[in-house]
Amino acid sequence: MSIVVKPKKKPKKSTLDKKAIALWSKIIRRNGYCERCGKSTGKLDGHHIMGKKGALRFELRNGVALCFKCHMLMAHSDSAEEVKKYLKWVEVYKADDWDYLLSLKNVMVTRSVEWYQDNIQRLQKILEAL
Secondary structure, eight states, X not given: OOOOOXXXXXXXXXXXXXXXXXXXXXXXXXXXXXXXXXXXXXXXXXXXXXXXXXXXXXXXXXXEEEEHHHXXXXXXXXXXXXXXXXXXXXXXXXXXXXXXXXXXXXXOOOOOHHHHHHHHHHHHHHHHHO
């Protein structure tokens, strides 16, 4: 009697995406305080400055740690004025990264299983080095 070995299934992109986003967020939140208001108690969120699309999805320069209040009342506010204030703060606070982020804002990438795996591996190495 022979043993049948099934080929290893390719992981789902959605599973890999969740893992990579969790690593990205953990790195972004590593300092333990809101980068906008300085609050160090409560839940922190890893916020994408330019959104999660394209080449910026797992880019660490595209992230900022925000408390719930700053995240919801500024970055995701219904008030255009609050969002404008937040973006002005980002331009000043992340001045070194702002032009870089703008240059990659519309760059699209093919989200293959290998792309996710490469990003997971890169983020794990960064996290281990912290």
